[in-house]
Each structure stands twice: as C-alpha cells, then as structure tokens.
Amino acid sequence: MDFRQIEAFVNVVKHRSFSKAADATYLTQPTISAHIQTLEKELQMQLIDRSRKEALPTAEGRLFYDYALTMLNTREQAVYSLQNFCLNINGVVEIQASSIPGEYLVPDLMAAFKREYPAVRFYMEQSDSQSAAEHLLARRGELGFIGMKREDGLIYEPLMKDKAVLIAPDNEKFRKKQGKALPLVEFAREPFLLREEGSATRKTFEAKLEERGIPSGALTVVAKMNSMEAIKRAVAGGIGVSIISELAAERQRKDRGYLIFDLADYDSDREFYLVSNRNITMSPTAETFKLFVLDQFGSSSEKK
The missing domain is CATH 1.10.10.10 (Winged helix-like DNA-binding domain superfamily/Winged helix DNA-binding domain)
Structure with missing residues (x-):
C-alpha cells in the first residue's frame, strides 16, 4: 500500500x-x-x-x-x-461553493493566494448553498463558501454581508421608477425568474413574500435557472424580473443591460460564510488558505 x-x-x-x-x-x-x-x-x-x-x-x-x-x-x-513551510507550500485546495460566492468572490481569493503561493492548485465544485454544505459534511472538499448558515455541526465563519436587489429590464416602464426603492407588492405581479430550490437567495425571497401574505405560488414564474449569469442575461433580454444578490448585480457596470433597484420593505442583509468540517484533519495547504481568506476579510471564527 x-x-x-x-x-x-x-x-x-x-x-x-x-x-x-x-x-x-x-x-x-x-x-x-x-x-x-x-x-x-x-x-x-x-x-x-x-x-x-x-x-x-x-x-x-x-x-x-x-x-x-x-x-x-x-x-x-x-x-x-x-520543511520551510512558507516557501514550499503546494498541493490542491478542494472547495465547495454556492453560486454567488463561487462566481463573484472565490476566484479573486484564489488569484490573490496563488500570487503568494504559486505552486498551489484549486479544485472548486459549485452548487447551491444547501448542496455545498451537504458535500462538506460528506467530506467532498475541505473548505466551503456558502450564503446561509445551517445547524449541521459545520464551522461557519462570517466573511461579508450582502443584500438582495431587484433587477429589471432596461425599458421605459422601469426607467420611470429609477432612483426609487420598490416595495414587494409593486413587482410581485411581474413575470419572474427564480433561482434553484436550494438557493439561499430564493429561500429568503419566498419567506419575505409569505410574511406579506403573498404566497410564492402566486408568482408568474417564467423561468427557473441555477446560473446567475443566465438570469442576468435573460432579464436584460426582457423576459422578466428577478431578485438576486447585490454582489452578483454588479452596480458599477454600465454595460450590464438591466436596471437595479433597492427593495423598500425587504430587510435582506445576509452573510457569506467560510465553512469547514470540524471532524476532519485539514491539510496544511487548505489551513493556510483558510487563514489567508479570514485575514482578507478581518473575520473572526464563529464555531457552531
């Protein structure tokens, strides 16, 4: 052997x-x-x-x-x-990531870490938040980046806050509303694009609808997608509106093709977490990457 x-x-x-x-x-x-x-x-x-x-x-x-x-x-x-650890760190860091951090957060962290440790390689699997957490529990990966916290025995360490925004087609109807924060009831009747079932953004949105007496089944859902980029392109194409992460909405881009609105009655701030499994011995490379990420965000451990 x-x-x-x-x-x-x-x-x-x-x-x-x-x-x-x-x-x-x-x-x-x-x-x-x-x-x-x-x-x-x-x-x-x-x-x-x-x-x-x-x-x-x-x-x-x-x-x-x-x-x-x-x-x-x-x-x-x-x-x-x-060995001289800092000079010789190498190996593969295996990551589980939900859609938004996997698309808009983790790649920059990988690039910054690799500038310090050129021999390190990464293997990242993307899914929704629920699946990513379950994969970590099954020991498929050493670190995770997830948009919700579960009571499952994993270690959740907060990195940054994010909020939900509405994106809508860049047309005359929505241009008249620019500069306003829109309430849920004002756009609940619009054709909607939703994320996949395990999405943290979708779970929060459906809960907010229920709080206001709007059953999620009352929405006119024109598409369900698990790709954030596909949702943004579909909204830009005029198919409907969607609730997405502000991080994914990319407010600063002028060529995005859709409009972004804050939500007036939608207290939706949430955390993105760095997640690990307390029941495994983490490799030195993964441990170093974990410490690097926490240092980038000035985070402190929240073990639960």
Missing part, C-alpha cells in the same frame, strides 16, 4: 467518479483505476462499487475512507513540519 493508491481512492470517493478524481489530481483515469485495483488486491476486498452510474464506496470502502483521509492529511502535516 502506498500513498498514491490511498490518494486515488480518497478522490474517487470524494468526487464519486473516476474521471473527476483524475481531473482533481491531474492524472489520467487509467492511472486512477490501476491504483485502486492494486489497493483492493492488497487489502483483498472491493472498496469501490463499479456497478452503478456513480462510483460509490462499498461498506468496506466507507470504513476505510476515514482512515485513508486521516493518513493523507497526517502525512502532509508531517512533511510540512519538516
């Missing part, structure tokens, strides 16, 4: 795919398969169930996974403790 085999196994379990594990480790799929086959032969047991669409661990594989992950991270901790 060697660490290349263990690393291959851990990545297949994390990503539920031989091909994605190969991408994450910059190896070929046949190499990943060969490592796992050799490991299974040595242990004399099957670790990965290959009969399904996804590559899932067998019962034996689930038992071995926690030990394998601990071995890899302990090895890396030991290596870095014997």
